[in-house]
Amino acid sequence: MADRPFKYRWWLLGILFVVLGTIPLWGSDYMLLFGLLLCLYMAMSQMWNLLVGYSGLLSLGQQAFIGFSGYTVAVLTNYYGVYVWLSVLIGGLFSVLLALFMSLFIFRMKGIFFGIGTWIFAEILLLWFSNWEYVKYGTGLFIKPAPPPSMIMIFYAAFIMALGSLAVVYLILRSKIGLGLMAMRDNEEVSETIGVEIFRSKLFCFLVAAFITGTTAGVLYVFQIFIQPYKAFAIDWTVILVFIVIIGGIGTIEGPIVGSFLYVLLTQWLADYGHTSMLILGLIAITIMLVAPKGIMGTLQEKTGFTILSPRRI
């Protein structure tokens, strides 16, 4: 790859995170909110990208982890008085358990059927939680941690998730598992014959994605202070993640960052238009798929060879 012209590419990412991380020092409350949303979407979309863009696991059921973890946080803080960040962590671990249970059924499926399987699990959880007295049926729960965390604390929790998810994806892709995943993406049969452990690599990514998506969702619900099954387990979450990753560029590490930024910006602009905003997001997503199916970063990489974090080692 043409590495020379982009000698300072690491700086770009460093500056981005320094700017983001110091928002509480210089930014307004609105900037802080913007940064918080950006971090949350960055972490979750990075995980969807790991599943779809690199592992070939087309998940349409990320909302299963989002809702499950959110409810775990709500129940632990409300009913048991568990410390808020500990319960967020436990929420992530519960997501992993859920992912393990789901994998018993859905890892026999491929492609779109895997997607439908994950979606059906999310729908089952939605029905279960809206019929469950313990979590007050469909009316939802308020999340009232005993010492309420400040906005800045929540922001830094989200910041850690964003940074952490980026680091995890980078490390996975640069590891032996990542090499195997990319070989598998190119040709599944051949990679298996040369010894790539497809099942274990895929399962590993699925569990990692469940953990980070779940933990991030925990932070999200600590911020939102209210959880309700019809919102928490809604397919809308996946729609948002799809949009972010497609716009940014599927199968690139920088794509979800760019996509999240554009998504948060667009939703802030279009906030006054209600449902029209979803309509416009849908139109943009289709146009991008037709004109530049690799998204912004994917097209940029193809045209100029520009990458910040390359999974390639040479």
Next chain:
Amino acid sequence: MQDLLQPILNGILLGGLYAVIALGMNTMFGIVKLVNLAHGDLMILSSYLSLVFIAWLGLNPFWSLLAVAPVMFVVGFLIQGFLLNRVLGKEMEPPLLVAFGLSIILQNSLLLVFTPDARSLMTDLSVKTIPLGSSLNLPVLYFVDFLLGCAVILALHLFFKRTYLGRAIRASSDDEVGARLMGINTRNIYAYAMGIAMMTAAVAGVLVGMTFTFYPHTGPQYLIIAFGVMIIGGLGSMAGCLVGGIILAEAQLLGAHFTGPGYQLLCGYLVLLIVLGLRPQGIFGKA
């Protein structure tokens, strides 16, 4: 045992409706290996179209089909011709995501135009029943759903067997390059196939509109039903559609009978997961 007969009968009849919901999606999957994630929303679009024609021309819901079906044919033709054909290729994700985007656009456009209120297509059939013995009643509307569902399946089967276009569609699906060498414009053929799939969706939409209430956001719910039917029955199999529809509907209605109406959908999903785990290719599918 006596009180089980009613849910079993209703399940069989509802299965016919579920079959016709899944039919268009199953056909398209069989032909272009495309999973149309907007299928449910396109079906709900035809329910709304029927609503418009009923209000505009004062038609009965059944007659409105004569107007809705051609419109949906054109819609399907355009969607396949201008959107989906351009992203068909080796990879599975692009057409899937385009369909997903289409689904978002459709839902929110319907919401803008028709507001989130519940609608239904009024018909005097919905309250009529025919008594069959002391405790068993045949709900006329469900019976009509079942009969029309079977008729559409049969018609589609004959279309694929007997007509030139049907054979051309099958040829393009079996061997795209070979079909092109024989002078078939395969891309055009796919657009026709989508148009025909959308005509079955139009029938499904009108029947669903008469049988249940619908909102702009009900599409995904029927998409999952269609998936369930496809997966249980087997991909690309028309007989499988009917069997899958009946199994799914029985699972839901019998489940609701034993555990309460709140769990009706849940029981359907559980049966679906069991089938997926045990026989991923479906009952009529080839391994």
